[in-house]
Amino acid sequence: MLGAISRRLLTGGALLLSVFLAADAAETDDDMPDLVDQIKGMALEVALELQQICPPAAPSDQAAFDQCRRSLFGDSALRRNLATRLLWGRRNQDAGASLNNTNLTQFAPDVIAGLYLPLFMFSGEYGTEYVERERLYLIRLRAGFRNLLPPGQFPYPFWHQEAKWGVYQTANSVLLWVNPKTAKIVIGQFTERGSDSPVVSTEPIWPKFDGKWMWMDKEGSIQPRVTLFDGLFRHNNPHLPRLDSTYRTLALRMRDAQCDSCHVPNNPMPMRRLVLMHTPAHAAGEIERLMTAVREDRMPLDDTGAEQPLEPALKRALLESGAAFEESVMAAKDWESAHPD
DSSP states (O other): OEEEEEEEOOOGGGOOOGGGSOGGGHHHHHHSOOOHHHHHHHHHHHHHHHHHHSOOOOTTOHHHHHHHHHHHHSSOHHHHTEEEEEEEEEOOSSTTOOGGGSOEEEEOHHHIIIIIGGGEEEEEEEEEEEETTTTEEEEEEEEEEOTTSOGGGSSSOGGGSHHHHHHHHHOOEEEEEEOTTTOOEEEEEEESOSSSOOSSOOOOOOOOOOSOSSEEOTTSOEEOGGGGTBTTBOTTOTTHHHHHHHHHHHHHHHHHTTGGGTSSTTOSSOOSEEEOOSSHHHHHHHHHHHHHHHHTTOOOBOTTSOBOOOOHHHHHHHHHHHHHHHHHHHHHHHHHHHSOO
């Protein structure tokens, strides 16, 4: 059952799963009131912000994309209203499937705000409703996708799977699912099945995937650039060199530990809730969880999905390299906070 709250089009200067709730907190949360007024206010604020900083533009407009990325990654209303851990992915092609039965990827807020949502443009049109089956509020945002950006501006080659890339290119809506007890966004989705056309029309393109999640371009630069914190951390951030070197060491240790056999975009296991760690930005968002899983011998998994402990020397090396990378990430973020524009 859908309970409609509002649908608005804002123009000019006035535009706008509980799967993350711990089981032992369910009874307490059920006793808490729904924050419906706060959610309606947040929906308006986020829709207005997205229309202002990520407005419709040419799908190839690099400057518009860069502005959107920098703004959302910083102190944005969207960023402030994201849960500390959230899910992202396309809407299930089976319209009757629940969120719990939909394959989604787990991300930290920095990754969603800096790499994924800026790939969309927004008109300011939005609607909010309560979805009884999911026990979540839903914010629908009319949107369009920047499919004509250079390949290095995408977090990974979305075109590795034709069906996924097809939905991205024709997406006309972004869906934000909100926990009614915390008023935080816990799931984001994109879909081509919204009621309106995309905010910008574009010609679809069909790049060929060569099997590489990261690659070297003709100038000798590592791609995708967006996953190297390019445009998110400033070029004069003194911690960038160490961030790069510690990630390279961590990447080698993760390869030794077979992390790249599971935590890559094609989801080879497959996992209902995928975690990506194949690029610096993705790994930075998940490093704390990685360290915990390794310490507790919860990874890697064998062919049957069972947990298996790492050999002691490999485990020690992975923890040491992970700690160095985590320290570099925190230092870079702290420097950015201490040196605002």
